[in-house]
Amino acid sequence: MNKPLIVQKFGGTSVGSIERIHVVAEHIIKAKENGNQVVVVVSAMSGETNRLLDLAYQIDKVPAARELDVLLSAGEQVSMALLAMTLNKLGYPSRSLTGAQANIITDAQHNDATIQHIDTQVIREILAADEIAIVAGFQGINEFGDITTLGRGGSDTSAVTLAGALQAEECQIYTDVDGIYTCDPRVVTCAVKLPVIDFPSMEEMARKGAKVLHLPSVQYAWKHNVPLRVLSTFNTNEGSLVKGHKSHQSVCGLAIQRDMYLIEFEAEHRQKLIDQCHMLGITIWSESEQNNVITVVIKQDAFAKLSLVVSDEFPIQRSKVSLLTAVGSGAPDLQQHACHSLRDEGIEVVDITLTSQSMMLVLLPECVDKAANILHDAYITIKNALDYQHEHLLFN
Numbered sequence: 503m504n505k506p507l508i509v510q511k512f513g514g515t516s517v518g519s520i521e522r523i524h525v526v527a528e529h530i531i532k533a534k535e536n537g538n539q540v541v542v543v544v545s546a547m548s549g550e551t552n553r554l555l556d557l558a559y560q561i562d563k564v565p566a567a568r569e570l571d572v573l574l575s576a577g578e579q580v581s582m583a584l585l586a587m588t589l590n591k592l593g594y595p596s597r598s599l600t601g602a603q604a605n606i607i608t609d610a611q612h613n614d615a616t617i618q619h620i621d622t623q624v625i626r627e628i629l630a631a632d633e634i635a636i637v638a639g640f641q642g643i644n645e646f647g648d649i650t651t652l653g654r655g656g657s658d659t660s661a662v663t664l665a666g667a668l669q670a671e672e673c674q675i676y677t678d679v680d681g682i683y684t685c686d687p688r689v690v691t692c693a694v695k696l697p698v699i700d701f702p703s704m705e706e707m708a709r710k711g712a713k714v715l716h717l718p719s720v721q722y723a724w725k726h727n728v729p730l731r732v733l734s735t736f737n738t739n740e741g742s743l744v745k746g747h748k749s750h751q752s753v754c755g756l757a758i759q760r761d762m763y764l765i766e767f768e769a770e771h772r773q774k775l776i777d778q779c780h781m782l783g784i785t786i787w788s789e790s791e792q793n794n795v796i797t798v799v800i801k802q803d804a805f806a807k808l809s810l811v812v813s814d815e816f817p818i819q820r821s822k823v824s825l826l827t828a829v830g831s832g833a834p835d836l837q838q839h840a841c842h843s844l845r846d847e848g849i850e851v852v853d854i855t856l857t858s859q860s861m862m863l864v865l866l867p868e869c870v871d872k873a874a875n876i877l878h879d880a881y882i883t884i885k886n887a888l889d890y891q892h893e894h895l896l897f898n
């Protein structure tokens with residue numbers, strides 16, 4: 503009988519030094535000793551992708567997208583080789599593969615590619631030889647034979663898609679926190695770990711900036727029923743499972759997205775700007791209009807590309823902002839209360855966008871952490887306490 507197959511992904515902090523790569527190797531060895539076939543996906547060592555990006559920006563603010571992918575994919579290639587060397591040295595035969603060697607075929611959208619297909623034959627051969635397959639995350643190859651990358655945080659998507667293609671028992675995302683919390687636990691220290699979070703809630707959290715999982719990884723796992731778990735490389739705590747197709751919480755969490763620009767321009771140029779964003783693949787996070795002035799929020803790193811094509815044609819004002827989003831079907835109803843609570847604490851809400859599953863606030867960057875704590879206290883900590891009291895009264 504075939505041994506169970508699991509995919510384990512280790513993020514940048516987890517492979518951030520040779521000592522940490524040893525810790526990662528211990529996890530992999532344990533899974534193998536427990537009778538599993540193991541496929542590993544690695545990110546670049548922490549800080550490495552940013553270092554490479556910075557080198558590119560010293561040459562060109564908008565580097566050629568193809569060359570940027572060649573450059574950035576090198577980060578993962580370093581960690582996969584170091585991990586394979588470590589495992590081989592410890593007596594566990596391992597082979598590392600780039601995205602191209604692992605036959606991860608993507609579309610041609612450099613810097614933000616989508617995986618279209620994985621031919622798993624090479625990986626299966628490695629497993630059949632009782633070796634450990636180590637695959638570079640975040641990268642693939644397009645039909646022209648060019649290296650592509652999947653967007654920042656994309657190694658999660660490599661792992662989940664591999665798990666789907668290999669019909670793995672589980673995809674385990676090892677990272678530097680021990681699960682999925684109601685908000686980034688580095689910002690809201692009283693955030694609560696969710697033992698289970700449903701796919702729609704997790705998708706919305708990831709879409710709005712909760713970078714613990716890359717958005718396409720959640721979407722793929724949801725569509726293809728890949729069991730997906732997030733857990734820590736550095737402790738043995740339980741972790742979180744993403745499971746279930748229905749959201750039950752009225753507010754399940756808060757997501758923060760930093761490094762955004764709010765740009766303003768005259769309404770007559772709206773169509774031109776929207777068309778350009780569309781052509782360049784730039785996501786518009788929010789849009790509003792007042793007194794013939796359009797306000798749009800985009801990522802800061804997208805602005806350089808955009809200004810290259812439109813800034814000579816009409817003036818654009820820009821200012822740095824961050825986004826704070828409450829996720830859940832009850833979130834849109836909180837608009838008035840949230841705005842009042844924040845204003846009472848001296849926090850200006852620059853703009854607000856509602857969807858059926860979220861309330862997204864545009865805030866000044868220096869206010870976002872305080873605002874997250876205020877809203878978390880109001881809608882999650884206190885609400886949970888009340889729910890607990892309610893259950894307690896009912897059942898005792």
Ligand code: ADP
Pocket residue numbers: 512513514515516545655676677678679681682683684685686687688711712713714715755
């Ligand atoms: P990796 O390099 O392992 O992929 P990331 O930095 O991409 O790690 O993602 C993990 C980080 O996500 C955590 O360190 C945490 O600060 C952040 N994060 C944001 N939102 C959440 C959340 N809701 N739950 C847990 N972590 C979160």
Ligand code: ASP
Pocket residue numbers: 513514545546551552577639640653654655656657658
């Ligand atoms: N190394 C890439 C990044 O920093 C991909 C990843 O870590 O998932 O975005």
Ligand code: MG
Pocket residue numbers: 513655658713714715716
């Ligand atoms: Mg990540």
